Amino acid sequence: MKKRLGSILVLAVVVIVVVFVRGNKSPVPAETKRSSQESSQLSPVKEEKQVESRTLSFSEVDSEGIHQAFGYLTTAEIIEFLHQYKDEERIVLLDDHTVLKGSAIIEGVKTTIEVDSETDPNGMTVADIKALLVSRQDELDKALEEYLAER
Structure with missing residues (x-):
């Protein structure tokens, strides 16, 4: 079990490092490109100038979304990570539950969007995310137990 969590943590670190290093105006890997069906499900088109949001609010995402973002770690392990x-650094959660620091x-199907964790309205400081995790610790740890029991 600890070996599995260690592997997940290493994978999460590698993903964040790759995103951070490639984050400055580098193209996103092909795997993160969305199909036209997925993009159309994100939000209805209200007018031509509507800007698609590709980020989620940490405070509004459910426990499953938090665990998807951080690799199914305990709350204490996420805080340690x-x-x-x-x-004071800001990170943002992308709509595919990828954590991004930087830009x-x-x-997208019709647009290309630059996301920057420093300026995105859903970006949060690491301190605020830690506080949020602590306030939701029981809920998050219970969701993790249920997830692991299903595996």
């Missing part, structure tokens, strides 16, 4: 960042270009 976040210690690699300064408390990235995301290609």
